[in-house]
Amino acid sequence: MRNVSRCCRFTTMTDLPKPAQRISSFGGSVFTEFTTLAKKLNAINLGQGFPDWNVPKFVQESAHEAIKSGPSSNQYTSHMGFPMLKETLSKFYGKLMNRAIDPQTEIIPTNGATQALFSSIQAHVNPGDEVICIEPFYDAYPADVIMAGGIPVYVPLKAPKNSTSSHEWTLDMKEFEASISSKTKAVFLNNPHNPTGKMFSREELQQISEIVLRHPNMIVISDEVYEFITFDDCEHIRIATLPGMWDRTLTISSSGKTFSCTGWKIGWAIGPTHLINPLYLVQQWIPFCTTTPFQHAISLSFEKAQENNYFAELKSSYQRKRDIICDAMKKVGIEPVVPSSGFFALGHIKNLLNTFEVPDGESTDYEFSRYLTREFGVTTIPPSAFYCDDHRHLAEHYTRFAFCKSDPLLHEACLRLENLRKSSSH
Numbered sequence: 413m414r415n416v417s418r419c420c421r422f423t424t425m426t427d428l429p430k431p432a433q434r435i436s437s438f439g440g441s442v443f444t445e446f447t448t449l450a451k452k453l454n455a456i457n458l459g460q461g462f463p464d465w466n467v468p469k470f471v472q473e474s475a476h477e478a479i480k481s482g483p484s485s486n487q488y489t490s491h492m493g494f495p496m497l498k499e500t501l502s503k504f505y506g507k508l509m510n511r512a513i514d515p516q517t518e519i520i521p522t523n524g525a526t527q528a529l530f531s532s533i534q535a536h537v538n539p540g541d542e543v544i545c546i547e548p549f550y551d552a553y554p555a556d557v558i559m560a561g562g563i564p565v566y567v568p569l570k571a572p573k574n575s576t577s578s579h580e581w582t583l584d585m586k587e588f589e590a591s592i593s594s595k596t597k598a599v600f601l602n603n604p605h606n607p608t609g610k611m612f613s614r615e616e617l618q619q620i621s622e623i624v625l626r627h628p629n630m631i632v633i634s635d636e637v638y639e640f641i642t643f644d645d646c647e648h649i650r651i652a653t654l655p656g657m658w659d660r661t662l663t664i665s666s667s668g669k670t671f672s673c674t675g676w677k678i679g680w681a682i683g684p685t686h687l688i689n690p691l692y693l694v695q696q697w698i699p700f701c702t703t704t705p706f707q708h709a710i711s712l713s714f715e716k717a718q719e720n721n722y723f724a725e726l727k728s729s730y731q732r733k734r735d736i737i738c739d740a741m742k743k744v745g746i747e748p749v750v751p752s753s754g755f756f757a758l759g760h761i762k763n764l765l766n767t768f769e770v771p772d773g774e775s776t777d778y779e780f781s782r783y784l785t786r787e788f789g790v791t792t793i794p795p796s797a798f799y800c801d802d803h804r805h806l807a808e809h810y811t812r813f814a815f816c817k818s819d820p821l822l823h824e825a826c827l828r829l830e831n832l833r834k835s836s837s838h
Contacts (some may be wrong), residue, residue, distance in 0.1 A: 601635065766834075
């Protein structure tokens with residue numbers, strides 16, 4: 413009989429296969445920590461940016477119509493995208509960008525904007541290439557770059573100490589240009605910007621464009637998912653519409669924010685053929701194709717939205733929600749940075765620093781979000797998570813509220829925050 417001890421042995425951690433080196437710097441997401449904490453303590457989660465209401469009725473009807481329309485809307489479609497959606501996006505964005513957009517070669521539907529960002533980097537960035545991430549950033553940006561073997565380079569927006577408006581957060585153009593090297597391949601431009609709610613002015617975009625155009629190998633990956641959620645009559649300007657920038661820009665957006673259907677994961681990238689074609693090549697080996705019935709449904713939804721004045725109502729609804737949360741912040745001693753767009757509002761917590769303790773080695777904004785969740789039942793997100801390690805200190809006295817929630821939930825959160833005011837006054 414064979415000696416079992418010779419042929420079988422306990423496996424130890426050192427014996428297990430190791431994951432790829434390229435993900436060795438990845439840890440748990442900030443959203444994992446605070447969503448888990450919110451659920452555990454039954455707190456109102458104003459951390460993660462997803463609506464808590466059902467999708468609009470006309471969008472639901474579009475989905476039903478698409479699913480019932482026959483086999484072509486329920487089976488694989490081309491990796492280049494569902495033809496009807498591409499045609500719809502071509503017409504819709506052609507008007508917004510004031511140019512003809514070829515639906516066959518200049519548009520690609522993706523599994524949400526997140527996949528469009530990932531595919532853009534996979535298609536255009538080589539190992540060792542540098543990609544500029546403007547801080548605070550959407551947390552997928554540096555991860556996408558690292559997984560492609562690229563190197564993230566960080567340039568922070570600058571804000572005055574007593575900032576009260578997202579307009580006051582600016583990009584230092586000299587610092588931006590100084591960050592560009594012979595290895596720079598791209599810059600992520602998030603406009604409208606998450607989490608500040610900043611909308612880059614025409615003058616700022618013109619300056620960015622002039623800098624990019626001085627560097628022949630550099631492209632702009634323009635993340636514009638909040639393009640239809642803008643406030644106070646602020647104009648959203650697409651950098652691809654500026655002189656010389658169509659050939660240098662991938663414009664990325666999504667249905668998730670616009671139609672309150674983040675789980676559908678229908679996004680797209682728009683740009684010149686020489687930038688879109690590499691995404692087609694990548695697409696066939698990642699998801700192959702994006703969910704067919706939802707592509708069909710989003711195409712129908714765009715058509716119905718324009719008939720129902722939906723986009724104006726969307727802006728009005730979110731502006732009201734923004735005002736609710738900003739007013740609540742003011743009442744409890746948090747100074748809001750009033751956003752011009754998007755789902756989020758930053759608040760300065762300097763007036764509340766004496767109301768909670770920060771253990772050694774912990775970040776102030778992380779500990780404040782834990783304190784708010786634990787003691788008052790409202791969860792926010794610490795914005796230092798959207799900075800590199802060297803720049804985290806820039807955000808340590810801020811917190812981020814998501815106001816993409818129903819009015820009753822926002823009002824309940826405001827009532828709970830009132831206890832913070834009472835506590836800080838003692």
